[in-house]
Amino acid sequence: MSDGVEWGVHVCVLLAGLPEDAALPAGKLAEYHGVPAAYLAKHLQALAGAGVLQTVKGARGGYRLARPAAQITVLDVVEAIDGDESAFRCGEIRRRGPMAMPAREYTKPCGIHQAFMRADEAWRSELALSTIADLLVGVLSDVPRPTLEKGARWLQESAR
């Protein structure tokens, strides 16, 4: 999994805390998270392309969530950034060696591939249970008040 996934989820949680209609420019999102702006920009574009974020044009422009935080899951962010391919790469090695058969005989994935597909589904189902709104609630309850206030001041100065 790419680093971009962690960054992308953090970005969404931060944007979920913005007042409605406010947006944050890419540079500010990179500054807030202390990550390289050029790399983050690539992931922000992927999130916008997938309909998770929305770009707002103009002097007060930047990024904001494309829909309510309760309707964006962690899985949405993962798939926007890393795609929906399983971590298991099936090399179809069953087709090699002395038990190899003509290609037409392989009509379904082998049991090994199927076991990893089921595991991948379990992984995705679990990530589909966490929404950005849930994560924001967690931050608000876990982070000490003075730190939250510092963050809120920074947001107020930075949001457009």
Add this chain to the structure above:
Amino acid sequence: MSDGVEWGVHVCVLLAGLPEDAALPAGKLAEYHGVPAAYLAKHLQALAGAGVLQTVKGARGGYRLARPAAQITVLDVVEAIDGDESAFRCGEIRRRGPMAMPAREYTKPCGIHQAFMRADEAWRSELALSTIADLLVGVLSDVPRPTLEKGARWLQESAR
């Protein structure tokens, strides 16, 4: 996930089909699966180190399963080869930027990290449900009889 995981599971399923007390040398396992012997050797050693495979010394030596196939799960193979680290790498980026706090304040993983830990557990739990014995049963029922017979002849000639 490394290619070695796919190879390792295939190796275990093949070894599960050997007569009791027979073993296959590393070179034969590489030949059977059509994979580079040097890379496979590394993974076979990892599987032996984790107690999934057993090495048999001597002229009739090689690798065999260290315990009954019904007691080896796909997860055992994954963890022997790729370890038990989650695919999600937490860079703790919450500790950067304007809301950063002193290190002592971070007493538990953030909600994002926790969501990925839960997903990782779901992935591993699913892989722990499939045993090498289950996979062998699948191969025996899916693969056409003539191919199985070809494989059995190869095994008979190659096993020690």
